[in-house]
Each structure stands twice: as C-alpha cells, then as structure tokens.
Amino acid sequence: MLLQSQAPALRHLTTAHLAQTMSLLELNSIELGQKIEAELANNPALELIEGRHCPTCHRPLRENRFCPNCTNLHESSTEQPVIFYSYQKDFYNRPAGDDFDNDLPDDNFAARVETLAEYVLRQIAPELPVNDRHIAMHILTSLDEDGLLSIPITEICYYHHVPASRVEQVIHLIQRADPLGVGSPTSQEALLVQLEVLSEYHAPPPFTSEAIRAGIELLSPHHYTDLARTLKITSTQAREIVQFIGDNLNPFPARAHWGEHETTRSNHNEGVYHHPDIVISRMNDEPDTPLMIEIGVPYAGTLRVNPLFREALQQAPAEKTELWQADLEHANLFVKCLQQRNNTISRLIQRLAVIQRNFVLYGDVQLKPLTRAELAEELEVHESTISRAVSSKTVQVPSRRIIPLSMFFDRSLNVRAALKTIIENERKPLSDTQLVRILSKEGYDIARRTVAKYRSMEGILPAHLRGHVR
DNA sequence: CTATGGCACGGATT
C-alpha cells in the first residue's frame, strides 16, 4: 500500500520492474552514468535527445539549470530550497574559484571516485614492478580507517611466498605516496616517513626523529620532562619538538585528507575519496538565505523511448518481433524508473535540507538526530527506499566539506561534536566521568563508556595523555 | 582507588 501511494504511475508493474526501480535508486551519479551508457548501448529502443531538461518532469530547464515546473525561484525561502541541475560536463569543468574542490587531478570523470587503495595505487603504479602489484593490492586492502597497515607483514610474505624485504620495498613506495605515511604498520613509522619527506623542505627541530622513536606516549605536552630526560635534552627543546610534530605531522595518514583546516574535523569516511553527487550552497550571505541544491546529472539530455522504434515494430520481421517488443517494454520501464529515481532523490534532499538546515549551514553540533524511518514516514515512501537513496551518495555543504549523505542520519554526530568542543576548550584534561557530567548539563545523556567510545572515534587521546597548551 | 579499553549483550535501525 505504501508503494501504491508513492508511485501511482508504477502501480501496474511487476516485482521485477520494481526491483529495477530500486536498483537505480541506490546508484550514485557516476554509477548511474555507467548504467545509462550500458542501457543505451544495448537497447535500440532507447534514445538520448541532446538538450537540457528537468530529470524529473522532462520540461526544458530555464537558463539551463532551473526547472520552472519544479522550482520557483521567487518562492524560495528557508522552507523552500531552490533546486537546480548540473550536467556532468558543467559540474566538473566549472571555473576555478567556484565552490568546488579540485584536490584531485583532472583525470576523467570516473577517476574522481576511488577508494584510498586505488588512489594510492595510481600514484605508485609507474614505479611499481608489475610483479609486485598484487603485493601492493594486498597491503592497500588491509589498511584500517586511519590508513595504517592492520595485518602483520609476515602474513603478506606467507601469502605470496616472497621474502620480507620485497614486501618492505613495496611498503616503502606506498608510504611516500600522497596521504604521506599511509601503509605504515604503526603510527610511529608513519610519523617518521612524514618527517623524512618534510625535512627536505623544512628543517625540523633537532632530535625530532629520536623523539618519535622514543615512543608515541612521550609525545604529549604532559611528558616534556620525561621526553627531555630520555633524550638528554632540555625541556624547551622537548617542547619545540612536540609542538612541531603536532603542527606538521599526522599519526593517522588517512585522516589527513579530511579537512584539518576546517573547524570540525571530519570523521569516519569509509576511506573513499568522493566528489559530491549533490552540492548545497547558500543563495546569499543573509542568515535566512534560501539554500540552493544542485543535483548532478550524469547524462546531458533527455532519455526517452525512440518513437521511430515504436513504429518500426509494426513492420518487424516475425522472428524479431518478440525481441523488439521486449526491448521496447524494457526501455519504457527504464525511462519511468529513472524519472522515479530522480523524483525520489530530489524530494528527499529538499526535505533533508529543510530539516537539517542548521547542520548544513553551521556544522556538526547542529545535526538533528533523524532516522531514515522518520523521514520515510514524512515522505510517504518505504524505509528501504530512503536507505537505498541515501547509500553511496555524497553531498557538499556550503563549508565545502564533502560528506556522505548518510551523515544526515548519524545518531550521535551532534553529541560527538559537542564533546569535541568541550575538550578543545578545556583548561586541563577532563576525565571521561567529568565529561559525562558536563554533557548531561548540555542535555546529552550518555554513559561514561559511551564518552570513551566517542573519544576514540574522534581520535582524541584519553585525559592523561592529553595536555593543553595554546 | 581511578581512569580507560576490551568484550559482549540487547535493543534499535536498516
């Protein structure tokens, strides 16, 4: 019954058809682009008309971006975001300086989305002996979310029947690829690699590498004296070293990419480098600015059933009739499903932008806890519809952060963010129990154990290893 | 004795 209310047009469809609707929904714009290419290639009944049309209602877009039917610019408000569409070409060739992240090399479209493993592999490929490729893959697929090697080297040696020295050579190569230090077995080693590369440009304070070797535990402002004693240096020197490391090195290589310069540091990112499927920006600088939602569309034109094909079917040779008939039906369906998908996504993101407006504009602390089920009820679609629409898509918010759409449904992000601000502003390290008390005053009721969990999720050290200078 | 991390259980979510 839910399905009927959401899609009267699809009421007559069979289960197989519905399955197809779903499968389109969970694709992000790149995957969708590939899917459409494939469909176009092997279904003669489908046709792509060049031109700019709204992906949901198929009317021509005004100024090539706005759909006059789906969005009225003049009615936009905090409650009514503006929706517009960007075709792949515009989306990725926009002028520099426009709200866009151009961290990644300007390769082809598909290269924009890749896992950390692919990203690194691509960098080292030229120097990597072909025979060592599988070793590199093994290493890169065994990284934890911090970019550190999570399995012992011996395991790799054993698996590929190669000497340790060879594996180490490959690791050596990987460590010097972009997230500097990635693939190191330990944070310590990652730091050393970063230090080594960095010292080609800037001389670090003396004894820095010795300090790192002495142990991570000694590298907190709390242990200046211990560190100084161990290395037989003055505590001022020790202080400088710790400061330098804190400012320039990163014990968790994979996290480096996620906006250290931003006020809030992005967390668990599934190790994937995304470009956004959707970009949210503000219309103006007023606090009550309407939000603009830009949806990426991977095909430049309108997909439809070729009317000529439909006619040709009348005179089809007998042995082909059945096949062509099937093609035609499939094409018809595909177009409908595509429209349905775009419609769902656009409704979803509009609603989300209103509900989570403060989160979008002002950051993590403002995220309202929201479950997929709640949103499903509001939009009168099935929960799984939301689930699929949300998975594997990314959004760029006005701060230029690119985040997974699923973050809009993170149950604890706001608490974690609050926790972070407390710790950032603490005068001296607070224990987890103390943090629980402060948080409950702010209205977050969570257990002590949970604070500890959030801390480690955010990569914040326990109180006794945490010092605060600044 | 206090602070924290590991393991595991149960309920919520997907």
Place this chain on the structure above:
DNA sequence: AATCCGTGCCATAG
C-alpha cells in the same frame, strides 16, 4: 534477518 550502537561488566594500568 543482518547490522549497528549504546552500555554494563571486568581486567588492566597508573
């Protein structure tokens, strides 16, 4: 039905 998440209990370190 599978997975995720918050939490309690216990062991360990300081």
